[in-house]
Amino acid sequence: MGPFIVVGGLLTILWSVVLVSSSIQQERIANDALQQLRLINNAVSQQTRGLLQGIESDLQVLDHWVQAHPDIDPRQDTALAGLMARLNEGTDGLVELGFASGSGASVMVPGAPLWQAGMPAIGWDAPGKTHVGVPLRGAPDQPWRWPVSRRLSHPAGDITGAVAWVDIAKLGTLHEGLREKQAGAIMLTKSDAVIIARTPVIDDLIGHELRQKGYPSLLPVGTSQGVFTYDGSLTGARGDRTVSYERLGSYPITVLVSQGVDQTMATFRSRRMALLVFLGLITLLAFGFSVVLARSQRTTRQSQAEFAALSASFPLGLFCTNTSGETTYANDAYFQALGVPRERLAWGWNEALEESQREVAKSAWKETVAKGRTMKSAMTIQRDGQRVMLSVRSGPLHVDGKLVGQVGSLEDITERTQQKQAQRMLTAIFEKSTDIVAQVDPQGRMLYLNPAGRAVLNMGSTESLGELRYDDFMPAHCEAQVRDEIMPTAIAKGIWVGETSVLASGGREIAVSEMLIVHRDEERRIEMFSVVMRDITGELRARMELQRSGSILDIVASTLPASVAVLDDQQRYLFTNAAFNRLMRRPGSETLGKTMRAVLDSTSYAQRVPHIEAALAGRRTMFESQREVDGNFFFLETTYIPFRGADGRVAGFVGLGQDVTAHKRQAQKLLDASQTDALTGTLNRAGFDLRIGEALVRAHQEAHLLALLCIDLDDFKPVNDAHGHAAGDALLKAVAHRLQQALRPSDVLARLGGDEFAVVLADIKDGKSAQTVARKIVSTLGAAFEIEGKSVCIGCSVGVALALNGQDTALTLMHRADAALYQAKRAGRGRFEMAEHVA
Numbered sequence: 014m015g016p017f018i019v020v021g022g023l024l025t026i027l028w029s030v031v032l033v034s035s036s037i038q039q040e041r042i043a044n045d046a047l048q049q050l051r052l053i054n055n056a057v058s059q060q061t062r063g064l065l066q067g068i069e070s071d072l073q074v075l076d077h078w079v080q081a082h083p084d085i086d087p088r089q090d091t092a093l094a095g096l097m098a099r100l101n102e103g104t105d106g107l108v109e110l111g112f113a114s115g116s117g118a119s120v121m122v123p124g125a126p127l128w129q130a131g132m133p134a135i136g137w138d139a140p141g142k143t144h145v146g147v148p149l150r151g152a153p154d155q156p157w158r159w160p161v162s163r164r165l166s167h168p169a170g171d172i173t174g175a176v177a178w179v180d181i182a183k184l185g186t187l188h189e190g191l192r193e194k195q196a197g198a199i200m201l202t203k204s205d206a207v208i209i210a211r212t213p214v215i216d217d218l219i220g221h222e223l224r225q226k227g228y229p230s231l232l233p234v235g236t237s238q239g240v241f242t243y244d245g246s247l248t249g250a251r252g253d254r255t256v257s258y259e260r261l262g263s264y265p266i267t268v269l270v271s272q273g274v275d276q277t278m279a280t281f282r283s284r285r286m287a288l289l290v291f292l293g294l295i296t297l298l299a300f301g302f303s304v305v306l307a308r309s310q311r312t313t314r315q316s317q318a319e320f321a322a323l324s325a326s327f328p329l330g331l332f333c334t335n336t337s338g339e340t341t342y343a344n345d346a347y348f349q350a351l352g353v354p355r356e357r358l359a360w361g362w363n364e365a366l367e368e369s370q371r372e373v374a375k376s377a378w379k380e381t382v383a384k385g386r387t388m389k390s391a392m393t394i395q396r397d398g399q400r401v402m403l404s405v406r407s408g409p410l411h412v413d414g415k416l417v418g419q420v421g422s423l424e425d426i427t428e429r430t431q432q433k434q435a436q437r438m439l440t441a442i443f444e445k446s447t448d449i450v451a452q453v454d455p456q457g458r459m460l461y462l463n464p465a466g467r468a469v470l471n472m473g474s475t476e477s478l479g480e481l482r483y484d485d486f487m488p489a490h491c492e493a494q495v496r497d498e499i500m501p502t503a504i505a506k507g508i509w510v511g512e513t514s515v516l517a518s519g520g521r522e523i524a525v526s527e528m529l530i531v532h533r534d535e536e537r538r539i540e541m542f543s544v545v546m547r548d549i550t551g552e553l554r555a556r557m558e559l560q561r562s563g564s565i566l567d568i569v570a571s572t573l574p575a576s577v578a579v580l581d582d583q584q585r586y587l588f589t590n591a592a593f594n595r596l597m598r599r600p601g602s603e604t605l606g607k608t609m610r611a612v613l614d615s616t617s618y619a620q621r622v623p624h625i626e627a628a629l630a631g632r633r634t635m636f637e638s639q640r641e642v643d644g645n646f647f648f649l650e651t652t653y654i655p656f657r658g659a660d661g662r663v664a665g666f667v668g669l670g671q672d673v674t675a676h677k678r679q680a681q682k683l684l685d686a687s688q689t690d691a692l693t694g695t696l697n698r699a700g701f702d703l704r705i706g707e708a709l710v711r712a713h714q715e716a717h718l719l720a721l722l723c724i725d726l727d728d729f730k731p732v733n734d735a736h737g738h739a740a741g742d743a744l745l746k747a748v749a750h751r752l753q754q755a756l757r758p759s760d761v762l763a764r765l766g767g768d769e770f771a772v773v774l775a776d777i778k779d780g781k782s783a784q785t786v787a788r789k790i791v792s793t794l795g796a797a798f799e800i801e802g803k804s805v806c807i808g809c810s811v812g813v814a815l816a817l818n819g820q821d822t823a824l825t826l827m828h829r830a831d832a833a834l835y836q837a838k839r840a841g842r843g844r845f846e847m848a849e850h851v852a
Contacts (some may be wrong), residue, residue, distance in 0.1 A: 455540075
């Protein structure tokens, strides 16, 4: 009865949770829908208020222009037409400016569209005040336009005032991006209940007072904002509608946002019914499963326990697959060998392979499993950044004569394979080497001698080394060198390299270059010595030819494009080639025999002192320097290479100089390209990380205030999906262009990826300055874009974080700005939020 009790209890809890959650969810959805209406209402109110404020500002500009040019007829002045064109451009066609007479009739000025001549008369308020009119149109087939007018302080002839005509269709397009889809609607009315705009459009309502349509005013009296419910009959909607409204204060405008009550809950009700049906099916399946489980429970537990204990204690990786080749079980050793988490059980082994091998390996494995073959192979994977070799053995698994998958084992053979490979390679090298290679124990007994060494001693390849010792190679006159120099140096430093002599068969003495290496165990005790000897008899003869070759080398060095100088251990110039003399701008005769301190200026010499000391200590060193010739700067890469005398001590060094100016310039171009976003021309993520790090350091050192703005486009993905990636790319370029125009030249703009941008405002006065820029960005990107002949509206959300106390890093500042951005999105998008100050 155990399975039945457990399943029954779980199902009871599940049904209780679902029913309670359903009730809570219904209430939460209703509250969320109301909150969403309020957020949309607030966004439309801010947008409308901003539009009217912008219009008011433009009308004041026209008023000031007329005052400043009292003797100029606006109908004839092209400068005024240019001013109006620039003001109109800022609204992307949403607003068209014009003038009107005292009777309210339109007065045509240069550049004014023809439709203004046919518009009905408008109304005026007192001078200096803005009058919000009712929607008008010249003819029934023409678009509705909403006049906002201002009486001029000083009329210009019969021109009494300036008018801003708002295109109601384009205003509806802006509202369309904000409203809730399906049953959602947005409406603007005047305080006298005249309808200005409605989205979705109902043409019969625009310009009419509610009372003319047979309806009293819907708004409650005496409140500036709130929520109410009405029956929806004004717009022909079925069922009750919830309406959020807000009056715009100084402007006689009211914004109403509505949503059908039934529409809000429709999705929830259908999902709840589907969930209840699904739970019913689960209940039936669960009790059926309990019957099966109860019958096989005891046998299964015992088998699983035995297998789990055996699998956990097994040193090899064990695995089992189904007939599709997916791994269905593996022990801990399997995951350790592959270096993948348990969450990637099914095809984790394939993901560990190099990407170019995955498809081939996966297809071959599926074929092996499907045909029930045995397999024995090895595979190479990347684990923790290293290449690892694994041995795989598997065979088919049959149950009741039916193939159900494969079982197998996995073993890490990396170290063993590497050891065998290294041993084979070393043995091959030693066996084929013409150098004498030997290994000697701490007592001097010979443990190994390669064929070259055996040939020197005239020993056969299979002849035993017997009691042969290291000393047997040494001539009598070299015993002191072995005792006093070779062995003490090798034991102290781990290696000795030098020249000595050895005895060949018949007592013949051979000059050799010898390297003696000391091998120690983990406790630093000497295990053995390795000896490598090379016959340098020919080299000694070659040295006799060195003087003859010197003149040839002089000719070669003189023709090299690189500068060459040879100096002794006292830093005196022994040789300079033509390229070096051209670089120093003096003939070689004025340089030879002089010291570097005498030839170079004090700054150049001081720069080279550490490198000279390293070269004279026997170390090769390289550095870069910058020189100016005829007003042009170039970079010189200099290498100091020490050389030794016959006694083995450093006798001086060779200086090689190479002009790397072109290489440096190309590297800088590549660096600039790697920090630039190819699509928008702004900085990419790498360039942004570098610039914000530098800006934070300067801000901390100079006690400046710095701000980071994280920008996310609100509706970019729908545009990209609807119009294609080409349109999306064009939109991203347009966004970057607008952002660059909205920022100072000193501000940093970067595209972090996708539709995410970031701005660094360095050296700002206070937090209000950052807010001003953020508000400007929201407004700029909120205006419509013209992409491939289509008007596209997206908008953006901005998170602002200030680096106030010098403690912020680029990472912490980005986290705070991201948090503020997320808050802006939750608050309805199309806005900015400031991150909390960190003390």
